[in-house]
Amino acid sequence: MAPARVTVVVVSRDRRADLARSLACHEGPVILVDNGSSDGTPEFVREWFPHVTVVEAGRNLGAPARNLGVRLATTPYVAFADDDSWWAPGALERAADLFDVHPRLALLAGRLLVGPAERVDPICAEMARSRIGREPDLPGPNVLGFLACGAVVRREPFLTVGGFDDVVFFFGEEERLALDLAAAGWGLAYVPGVVAHHHPSPSRDPAGRRALAARNAVLTAVLRRPWGVVAQVTAATALRGGRAGRRGLRDAVARLPRALAARRRLPPAVETARRTLDLGLT
Template sequence: MTAPVTVVVATRDRRDDLARSLPRHEGPVILLDNGSADDTAASVRRRFPHVEVVELGRNLGAPARNTGVRLAATPYVAFADDDSWWAPGALERAADVLDAHPRLGLLAGRVLVGPQQRPDPVCSRMAASPLGTEPDLPGPSVLGFLACGAVVRREAYLAAGGFDDVVFFFGEEERLALDMAAAGWGLAYVEDVVAHHHPSPARSPRARRALAARNRVLTAVMRRPWPVVARTVLAAARDGRDGRAGLRAAVPRLPRALTGRRLLPPAVEAARRALDAAAHAPAPVTGTPPS
């Protein structure tokens, strides 16, 4: 039986990665091509005729997924990157969980990385979320997720506006998670819904660190109190050359971030602060202390 889940994949110039990942998807697949120059769209149509290909003509970043969610004819949508896929049966399990928990707007699954299938470090943090498990949710509450390991309730995602073009790409998940929680939807980590991620080697660690710094600042500007914004800016400034590059890159996007600024409800802000505090808590001491 096919699960009522559509897989939405956004891609740009990753034709070879798609050749490995697309055959592994179960159920309907919508591919959003962000202006690829490597013949991605034609190649996918030729090799995978069951995949619905949408050529966007330019790079829309993470918000390209919004088009896929709007086109999906199923109540649930699973995201995948061009170098990731869902484990066999994972989407059927996700649909069952979402059916059983009507307030659940987003299910964050466990992401296994590379051939060694190492759990992504984010998964252990979600499993140990200080927010606990609410009675009507299937696992620990979260206010962040990995896009390639997320299954969303379509109506909840669209009501929250989907991904935004201020953040654009990398770290785009936080603002969406905050807005879904602000609207009353639950977000939970469910360990037995599994995705596989084999990251493409075509990545620049330094560029991604700068992007992360830029987008943390922009997300804070859009949703957090000004003292939190100030601390976020200061942390980026102290984070070496990459952090400062991220701050410079944030400046041209600040007018749009300020236009969309809307503070979180107090309960969601308190939950986000609890996560901030947990992230900066000292690691527990292990082993036997010296006598």
Template sequence: MAIHDPVSSDVVASPRVTVVVATRNRGADLARSLSCHEGPVIVIDNGSTDGSPDVVREGFPHVRLVEAGRNLGAQARNVGVRLATTPYVAFADDDSWWARGALERAADVLDTHPRLAVLAARVLVGAEQTIDPVCAAMAASPLTTEPDLPGPSVLGFLACGAVVRRSAYMAAGGFDDVIFFYGEEERLALDLAAAGWGLAYVNDIVAHHLPSGVRDPRRRQILAARNTVLTALLRRPWPVVARAVLASACSGPVGRRGLGQAIALVPRALARRRRVPLRVEAARRSLDRHDPDGTGTS
């Protein structure tokens, strides 16, 4: 793993928040989004072959670049969080960025609410700036708004629209190599809640997402099916696991392929299985009833 430290800085940085960006083979998107970030910024390159590291080195010398040398998936963010020296870390994808002033506001909210581990922001998508459906679901969360939290309680989030308390994230182990990528947020959310941390949606803090054209929708559907099963296996009761398996098996070729990939990872998942406390499972079940399509984020 190669780390390239910045040689200069022309960005006024918040002393409380570091932006961590994980990227792979999206150099054009990265060139656009990095110019929008308020620093400090750490980019973790997941083994790109399209010259993405050169984009960072040549165009953004103030950005700290880590070349992982291989695809770490969502775990790349763990590398960035470990390197960050600020109390809070904001995640961004290579095709997303935070609105001006949003991170200072997020830091103020986190300072004011010491039990808050994840601040889930409003994500506006595309040139039309429409609210992401996941954020709309979080805003309508059936979980109570706890008196020591700044908004509706949630048990999931969009990583590209989340600011985390670094100490809580590190204590929970960050993202894992079972889920790897896509839908990786739910397992972490469950673990943070199990440890007593709060997660809340804060509507007035905004991130922007201009979805990359370099995407494979079918692959993402397969990953969603796979990771729904694996997340249940990692943290939830056996009847929930059985329902997830059945739903995947009955959802056509994409679901069955995702289930096949999940089966290959069962030994690894079982080795790390740890059921969440009853209070967290009860909250998760209330979201299941509210969110029958299973986005896991409301």
């Protein structure tokens, strides 16, 4: 049997019931990073899924917990999954084949099918009609954003640009990573033939997630965008974000010192591409 080329990294916190369903669906080596669960998740996984490598972070590290899994992976490529998502049979083999023949490809965003009805996530349509075109050495349209539970990365460039960061922490964490990979000269592409399934967990807080989205849009702009864009994002959040937007702005203030310390402007070509995407959202 050929050695595995893709490791699946799953991050979870207090979602034992979701993992009972999703872990059985993964192919290849799997690393679970537990973000300080209090429901016995690590012990449960070790007992019922002994093939899964369990890493206990000991506390909630947010999205950067994935970085621990990527560092431990011994395969050249890593696929991310949430505790309520999994990759379709054969998807990761197809992804690995594409990485093998496209050496500049650092991130592959797959097609995400949501819920029992297998509805295509709306972000997939946005990626498919990418306003920033397609480069000849990539297997699909260029992207500067993605959903982590539907993404496969080349391990080395992911680690080189720092992976996910603890300024954004969680929710919307993908954009800064995408921008930094592009800034380093790597390619990111949407490939609908690589499919993942996502059955969102019922244990979610919609209002809290809206506030996180508002907070992290501002923080991501501070981290990488011109000050004029930061002002536009902040104003839009304040004017149109409602109660969740105001909460997000308040929460962003506490993280501003770290965002400013890590601030780095994008190369002009990447900023131009990002502005093109901004125009499509207005």
